[in-house]
Amino acid sequence: MTTDANAAREQGLDLMPRFDANGLITAVVTDVASGDLLMVAHMNDEALKRTIASGDAWYWSRSRSELWRKGATSGHTQKVVELRIDCDQDAVWLKVEQRGPACHTGERSCFYRAVRSPEGNLVRV
């Protein structure tokens, strides 16, 4: 890619998502009320388009190889309040109103453990 194209992607006001070799970008999801990180997921072009068009969070499931609307089966939907994109447009930040837990384990956030020692032991937080 030329320097001009890089500059347009970084400084311009056109949405030009940079999908990886698998056609995906990273989606970082935070709770608009608490600011906490809820989960990290992935979007393909269609998931991104549906999210923008509907205001509901759509992702691409790498394990199931399918498009899914978050909460379609669990009811734990995400209403997107703000959608941001990063400098090189390979990651998006969704601030959401989370209904119920965001994690499939039933935890509010997927990030329920912290590393607390140099040996790498985890603690629940």
Added chain:
Amino acid sequence: MTTDANAAREQGLDLMPRFDANGLITAVVTDVASGDLLMVAHMNDEALKRTIASGDAWYWSRSRSELWRKGATSGHTQKVVELRIDCDQDAVWLKVEQRGPACHTGERSCFYRAVRSPEGNLVRV
């Protein structure tokens, strides 16, 4: 992987990072003071180990194919206050004390633009 191994990874207190085909996990970095999302980067095993051991944020640069300590050349270092890992251990959350801007563009956060219309136009925020 067996169900037991999945359960250990999700519910256990051992650090068992699940690196992808390129040997990487996703690192989500927030500002411990403001809570804002600063950047998304990647870590290989060595970057994760150095981060845990030193308390400074280390990443793997996919574009340069090298290990780097954030701020080594710019001075815009990140002191890690808390390090969390997600349910399936393929993403980490770093809460950091960010010195200077986190983004190479000079912006405080890489996420300085939001999607504001169904057509996908961006606005600076």
